[in-house]
Amino acid sequence: MMRTTMYKKTPYFFILPAYVVFLVFMFGPMIFSLIVSFFNWTGIKSPEFNGLDNLKGIATDSVFWLSVRNTLLYSAVSLFVVVPLSLLLALALDSPHLRGRLVVRAIYFAPIVTSTVAISQTFMMLFNTNFGLINRMLGVPIDWLGSRTLALVPVIVVIIWRWLGLTSIYFLAGLQGIDRELYDAAKVDGATTMQRFFSVTLPQLRPITFFVSMIILIGSMQIFDEPQILTGGGPSNATRSVVQYLYLRGFTQFRFGYASAIGLVLFIAIASFSAVQMRLRKESDL
Amino acid sequence: MRKLSRLSAGAWVMNIVVWVGGAFMLLPFIWMVSSSFKTTEEIFQPATFLPKSLDGGNYARLFSSWPFSRWIINSLIVALFTTLLALMITSLAGYAFAKFRFKGRGKLFAVLLSSTMIPFPILVVPLFVITSRLGMTNSLISLMLPFIAPPIGIFLMNQYASYVPNALLDSAKIDGAGDLRIFFQIALPIMVPALASLGIITFINSWNNFLWPLIAIRQELSMTLPIGMANMLTGVSAGSAPPYGPAMAASTLVCIPTVAIFLAVQKYYIQGLTAGAVKQ
Numbered sequence: 335m336m337r338t339t340m341y342k343k344t345p346y347f348f349i350l351p352a353y354v355v356f357l358v359f360m361f362g363p364m365i366f367s368l369i370v371s372f373f374n375w376t377g378i379k380s381p382e383f384n385g386l387d388n389l390k391g392i393a394t395d396s397v398f399w400l401s402v403r404n405t406l407l408y409s410a411v412s413l414f415v416v417v418p419l420s421l422l423l424a425l426a427l428d429s430p431h432l433r434g435r436l437v438v439r440a441i442y443f444a445p446i447v448t449s450t451v452a453i454s455q456t457f458m459m460l461f462n463t464n465f466g467l468i469n470r471m472l473g474v475p476i477d478w479l480g481s482r483t484l485a486l487v488p489v490i491v492v493i494i495w496r497w498l499g500l501t502s503i504y505f506l507a508g509l510q511g512i513d514r515e516l517y518d519a520a521k522v523d524g525a526t527t528m529q530r531f532f533s534v535t536l537p538q539l540r541p542i543t544f545f546v547s548m549i550i551l552i553g554s555m556q557i558f559d560e561p562q563i564l565t566g567g568g569p570s571n572a573t574r575s576v577v578q579y580l581y582l583r584g585f586t587q588f589r590f591g592y593a594s595a596i597g598l599v600l601f602i603a604i605a606s607f608s609a610v611q612m613r614l615r616k617e618s619d620l
Numbered sequence: 621m622r623k624l625s626r627l628s629a630g631a632w633v634m635n636i637v638v639w640v641g642g643a644f645m646l647l648p649f650i651w652m653v654s655s656s657f658k659t660t661e662e663i664f665q666p667a668t669f670l671p672k673s674l675d676g677g678n679y680a681r682l683f684s685s686w687p688f689s690r691w692i693i694n695s696l697i698v699a700l701f702t703t704l705l706a707l708m709i710t711s712l713a714g715y716a717f718a719k720f721r722f723k724g725r726g727k728l729f730a731v732l733l734s735s736t737m738i739p740f741p742i743l744v745v746p747l748f749v750i751t752s753r754l755g756m757t758n759s760l761i762s763l764m765l766p767f768i769a770p771p772i773g774i775f776l777m778n779q780y781a782s783y784v785p786n787a788l789l790d791s792a793k794i795d796g797a798g799d800l801r802i803f804f805q806i807a808l809p810i811m812v813p814a815l816a817s818l819g820i821i822t823f824i825n826s827w828n829n830f831l832w833p834l835i836a837i838r839q840e841l842s843m844t845l846p847i848g849m850a851n852m853l854t855g856v857s858a859g860s861a862p863p864y865g866p867a868m869a870a871s872t873l874v875c876i877p878t879v880a881i882f883l884a885v886q887k888y889y890i891q892g893l894t895a896g897a898v899k900q
Contacts, residue, residue, distance in 0.1 A: 344799040348716035351709045355769035363746035426638045431631035441642040447878040449828045451846040452871035456652040470667040507894040559830045577741040584745050597742030
């Protein structure tokens with residue numbers, strides 16, 4: 335008798351710690367954040383309900399829209415530069431003709447585990463106007479970090495440098511999962527290397543491409559560390575990301591309601607992107 | 621050499637492109653380490669690739685002018701305990717989902733799936749309010765708690781727990797072993813690869829974590845490495861030169877453990893990353 339009741343309770347005991355953490359540190363805060371979005375709360379004074387005022391404020395906040403533009407730019411670079419580039423890299427890393435494969439893999443993969451702060455500080459020095467290596471190599475003193483348009487470049491370079499290996503790991507795993515027989519069959523049919531790539535490799539990689547794009551998109555929309563260290567979001571917000579703007583409003587100005595409303599917009603954007611992608615994935619039967 | 625000459629033209633181009641690209645990937649590492657050995661005067665001169673001599677002054681300054689050893693200890697404590705707790709919590713939950721049938725299982729699993737959709741940055745305001753109300757501002761525990769039940773870890777554990785043969789569990793049950801004992805003595809050893817993967821990933825993520833510690837920690841002595849390092853350059857008073865040399869020494873030291881761990885046990889790290897991505 336004792337044993338059967340024990341048995342029935344066991345799984346709940348086993349999952350309890352995880353769900354307590356979810357409740358207290360994820361779902362609870364998320365609901366909290368949702369509610370706070372509709373309040374004027376500066377952290378010192380008690381919160382005051384102000385309806386849609388925060389969201390209306392955001393709608394006409396030019397700095398917010400600038401941060402949206404910057405974030406979308408970071409996402410676009412990640413999707414349209416990092417993803418294709420890492421596919422090509424994965425093909426090379428998978429190729430038996432590549433010399434020193436293991437060394438090359440280690441070189442491209444190592445950036446994934448580096449500290450964003452350490453690496454952003456390193457790039458900050460590399461891009462320094464007067465004593466940085468980049469300008470020394472180019473031979474011109476370009477003010478990378480101080481110019482509104484050029485400051486985006488170092489941020490983008492760090493993103494590519496740090497994320498290229500991550501996405502190519504996924505593609506490499508995808509490539510290694512392709513059934514060799516498909517290539518053999520294509521060879522028998524007289525397909526050239528190029529034809530084999532387009533008729534076997536690419537279609538076989540579709541599920542992984544979806545997966546990688548989703549990870550990259552969701553990750554890049556939350557970018558914070560790299561621009562925060564490299565430029566602090568400046569000059570005059572030219573590189574500020576949405577999460578950086580949330581941080582600025584929330585933790586330098588302590589406008590919790592406004593910051594939460596920015597978070598709400600970010601959440602809706604990310605959720606709808608992933609919903610669209612899941613839909614696409616379902617429709618294409620992957 | 622003979623082997624090389626057998627490569628086709630296309631393979632030659634590929635090798636050159638990949639290796640030149642690899643050199644660019646290495647460049648920041650080389651610059652970081654090289655700058656960490658340069659003297660202050662050398663850093664503020666036109667860039668050279670290598671330092672004139674190996675000067676350890678930046679490293680000495682790092683430990684004397686900033687509480688760097690304290691930051692290392694804080695980072696280690698946070699990363700180790702986060703990892704340990706995450707492994708315990710996720711392995712228990714993953715095993716329960718793989719090996720038990722219970723009421724609400726499907727719904728609870730759906731909750732788990734939906735939790736992966738919540739972007740962390742939207743939680744920082746409430747997390748800050750909660751931890752400060754609990755009087756946990758500047759505490760290392762507040763840095764661990766939000767990361768001790770990674771949903772992805774539960775998926776990974778669930779996958780490996782499902783490899784545990786049911787016959788093994790049944791025979792242990794017949795021998796009178798309790799559920800907890802069966803979990804620790806039979807299931808957990810089979811789940812070791814998943815534990816290794818998740819452990820490495822969690823440790824590295826915690827070690828590098830920036831946004832949440834930046835918000836939760838204000839006191840210099842409670843900082844973890846990334847926050848302390850960021851503070852080294854931003855906390856400079858106007859007019860004085862930023863301590864780039866010590867910053868590069870710090871960067872070198874903070875990257876060494878994670879890169880070393882990665883190179884040593886690449887296989888587990890990659891398995892952990894790709895577990896959910898590739899259908900077996």
